[in-house]
Amino acid sequence: MRSRTMVFAALAVIAVASATWYVWPARSAAPAPQTTGAETRSTTTVTKTTLTTSDTVGGMLGYGRLRTLKTAKPGLVTWLPQPGAVVSQGERLFSVDDKPITLMYGGTPLYRKLDSVGMIGGDVTVVADNLKALGYRLDAPKSGVKKETALTQSLVDAIKRYQRTIGVEPSGVLDVGDAVVLDGPVRVGAVQAQLGDSASAPLMTVSGTAKAVTVELDAAAATRVKTGDAVTITLADGTTTPGKVSSVTAPEQAAGTDGSTSAKMSVLIGFDEPPANGTADSGRVQVTFTAQTKADVLAVPVGALLAVKQGGYALQLPDGRLLPVTTGLFAKGVVEVSGPDVTEGLKVVVAS
Template sequence: MAERPASRESRGRNRVVPAVVLATVVAVGAVGAVAVARHSHDASDPRATAAPSVHTAKVVRRDLSNSQTVAGQLGFGPVRDLKGTGTGTLTKLPSNGATTVRGKALYRVDDRPVPVFYGGTPFFRDLRKVGLVGNDVTVLRNNLVALGYDVGFEGTAQRSAGQPQGTTFTASLAAALKRWQQDVGLKPTGELKAGDAVVLSGPVRVNSVKAQTGDPVAEDILSYVSPKKVITVPVNAQQVSAIKPGDTVTIVLPGGEFPGTVSGIARTAQNDSAQPDAQPGSGDDSSSKTNVTVLPKRASDVASLDEADVQVEFVSEIHKNVLTVPVGALVALSGGGFVVQRPGGELVRVQTGMFATGLVEVSGKGVAEGLTVVVAS
C-alpha cells in the first residue's frame, strides 16, 4: 500500500526543505516505497511494476557550504574628475596610467611644478599669515612631516563649536614649507597659495587626460581611479544582506581561481537597466543591484590584467566536518521526517541539516562515516 502524504501538521514539525529538494524527496520516497514493496509481490505477477534503478553511495564527512556566484568586472574602481585651481596655463600633463607620489608634481602650470599632497581638505586659501588655523593647515603639516621635514611644535588645539578647527600655521611650519619649496623647485617663500599643490585623498592612477597643454588650469584636467585593482560586483539587493566587509571570496579568472576579500558594500541600490520588464511597485526587486567591492588578496594574481570579466563566489554559510549524503538518498516518511535506506532494505532515520550542491547534512543514531546507502537514479 502506498504511503499517505505527510499531513500539514507533521510537515510543520520537520525542517523546512527548499521546493526543489522537496520534489527530489518525493521522487526518492516513491523509490524507497517501491524498493520495500518488492518483497511483498510475486515476481511472476504481471501487475507488478519493476522498481526504478538504484545505485549506492557512502556517507562522507566533509565541509558543506552554501554559496552564490556573481559576475563582476575587474578594473580600477570608480572614475573621478580632477579640476585645477588657481590661475595660469597648463604647460605639462601626466600620461595615462601614471600613479601619483606624495610631494611629486602631477602637472605643471606656467612651467612650475604642482605637487601632490594627501588629505581630506583642499588648499582653499593662501597660507601665509602665522596664526591661521584650519584643517588645510593640518594637511600641509601632515604632508611635510610625511616627507621628512621638521615642522616644530604641532600647534593643534581643541576649539569650541563655531571656532576654526585644525592646526595652527606657525613660524616653524612656514620655515619647513620654505625648505620643501626649495627642494622641489618652487620659489621658497614660506607661503602656500591655493593652486600651488593638489590635495587628493590618497594615491591615484591617472585614468585619462582631458586637458591639453596651453589650456587654463582652472578647467577639468584629468580623471583618475584607485591605483589598486578592484572587482566591482553588482549583487541582487535581496542577497547582499548575506555579504559582509571582510568576508573571504573566491575570484574566478580565465587563469584560475584566486582568493579575495570584500572591502566595501555600496549604501544604495541601483536599478539594473538590463531588466526592462521589472515594474516599480510590483514587489519584484530582482533588477535592483548593490555594488560590492572585492580586493584580490595578492596583487600578483591580477598583475597581467587591467580589465576583465570575472566570477566571484560568495560563501554565505559553511558547516565544517559534517556527515553528508546525496539528496537522492533521502526517503520521506508519511509521518514526517526522513530516512536513508541500506542496500539490504534497512531504513535508518536521519536528521537533516544544510542542503548544498546536491548534498545534505545528516545525523542520527546509526549514521556513521562510510555507511552505504541507496541513492535513486
Template sequence: MGARRIAGMVAGVLSAGAVAAAITVFNLPVAGESPGSAASTPVATVEIAKLTLVDRESHDGTLGHGDTTSVLSRGSGTVTGLPAEGATVTRGKAIFRLDDKPVTLLYGSLPAYRTLSTGVKGADVKQFERNLRALGYRGFTVDGTYSWATASAVRDWQDDLGLTRTGTVDPGQIVYATGAVRVDSLTAQVGTVVGPGAVVEKVTGTSPMATVRLDTSSGRLARRGATVRVTLPDGKVVPGKIIKVATFVSQGENGEADTTGIKVTIGFTSKVKSRGAAAVTVAFTAGKRPNVLAVPVAALLALAEGGYGVQIVDGSLTRVVGVETGLFADGKVEITGNGLQAGMKVAVPS
C-alpha cells in the first residue's frame, strides 16, 4: 500500500531535476562583487516567512466504529428478540432476548462470571452495584458486598424487567461493555436456538473512528497520541488523534509468505458522523520543522555551479544569495543562508 504525498510535499532535500519546472538556472555572483545591482522590479515577490513546516504523508483508511466485539449467550434457549443493525444500546436496555427474557447491557470492564447473591463480595459486586445505582435504584450501599439491601434493590429491578423476583443475578441475565454499544451485525436470527458460548451479535463502540493499515516501512508514522488530518467522504478535513497502534499479520496466498503490518486506530477531536464503513484519507505527520525560514519552492534558483539560491529584492536592487534547503512541504521549502531574515522579499515567477 504505497503512500501518496499531498501536492507540493517532498521530504528532505530535492534534486534539481525534481523541481526543474519551478527553478530557473541562474549564476551566483562571485564573492566580492557588488552586493546589489540595478534591475527592473520583478513582476512578483513574496516575503521570506518564519513558520513551522509540516510534511504530511497520506494513506487510505476506513471510517467506521472500530473493532467489533462478540456478544455471547451465557444461557440456553431461543432467541426471541434482537436490536436492529446500526442501533445503539445503552445501559439497562436489552441487548437481546432469550426465551422472551431480556439480557441486559450494563457498563463495566469485568465480565459477569458468577451468580451474585447475598453474602458474595468482590469487584464484580461493586461493578454491578454501580450500575444498579446508575439505573436509579436505591436503599443499598455501593461497597462490593452483596447485602440483603442489594438483593432487595435487585428484586425491584427484576420486577421492572418482567423477570422472576429472585434477588440474585445470574450471569446469563447481563452483558458488560465499557459503554454504550452500536450493533454492527447480527449473527443469530429471531427463532435461533442457542447454547452457552454462542455468538448472538457483534457490536462496536458508538464513536466514529478511522482505521489505517500501514506497511512496516511506514511504522515511523504510527505514534500513539500523534495528531493527523482526516479527509472525510464529503471532502471535509477534520483533526484526529492516534489512539491505538497494533501489529497484524496477513496470511500469504498461493504459497506467498505472510506479511506483517501496522493497524492504526484514529479517534476524532471534533464531531464526526458515520453511518457505516466509508473510505477516508489520513494525512500523517512525516516531518516537522518549527520556526524556520521558508519560501515557495518556485522562489528557488538552480545555480549553474550547483546548489540553490534565492533572488533578494530590495526596492530597485536585486541580489542572489546561495541557500541550503531543508524540508519541502505544502509547496514551501526551508532555507538557510547568509544574512537571510524573515520579511525580506524574494522574486518568484509571475
C-alpha cells in the first residue's frame, strides 16, 4: 500500500512538472509594445500662407441696370422696337408722329434747338462727335475752356445729310428730343407704350448689351465691395466663371415690411469672358465675393485644434504635450494660429 502511494506521488510530481514546462514560455515573453493615442494619429505641419474668406449671395442674370426711356418730343408714338432688339449709334429707337428718333452716344442730351451757327455747348459736341463716328465729314472745331464744339456751317450741312439718310426733312436743325443721348448701344427690355400713346409717357426700358449680374446688398455689406473686385459667378447649370464688379450704386431706400426703410445698394457685375452660347438671358445665379484676406499667417487644419477645458484652444505635439494657441481667421477648413512657441514647420497632431 505504501509503495502504491509513493508511485502516485511520483506521477503527480511529473504531471505538475510537465504542466509548468508548457506555460513557462508565455510568462517569460517580453510584453507587447504599448502605443499612445498621439502615436496613432496623423500629423501635420504649421505652414505660412494666405487665408481668404468669402461670402456667396444670390443675384439676377440679365443685361445690367434697366432704365426707363421717355422723351420730351411732343406727339404720338407711331413705331416701337421689339423687346430684345439691340439699337446702336445712329439707328432708330422709336418714332413720334412718324419721325424716327435716333440714338446718339454721349453725356449731354439735346436740351435746346440747335438752329444758329456759332452756338457752343456740350449738346453741339455730342452731335458733331456722333456724325463724325458715323462717317460724315464736317468742320466743327472745339473751343473754350471745356473744349466744346461750335455749330459751324459745315456741321449744319452734315446734319442735313444725316437727316436725309434717316428719312426726315433736311432742315439742318435739331430740336429737343430729335435724338436720345445715352452712353452706348442698348438692348430693349420691356416695351411699356403702345402705338398711339402720348410720347411723353414711359416708352420702354433699356439696358446695356452685354450680359451682367445684378446683386442687391445691404449698405453695410456693400461697403466691403469695390469697383474692380474679382468675383466668381455660378450659373444655373452649376458652371462657374470669373467676373468683376463694374459699379456700386449709391444707397437706395427700400420700404421694409414694418414700415421702416433699409438701405440697399445695387452691385453690377460683368463677366470676364462672355457666357457660352445657349446660356439663359435671365435667371438666378450665385456670386461669391472675397470677404477677408490675411497674408503671411501661420495656419493649421481645423482638425488640429483641441478645445481646452479651461477655455481656448491648443495644439498637441507628437510627444503628447499641449501647446496653447490663439486662433484667428477661419477659412476653408484652415485656421490661423499664433503663440510664443508656434513656428513655421512645427509638427502637430491632427485628427484623422
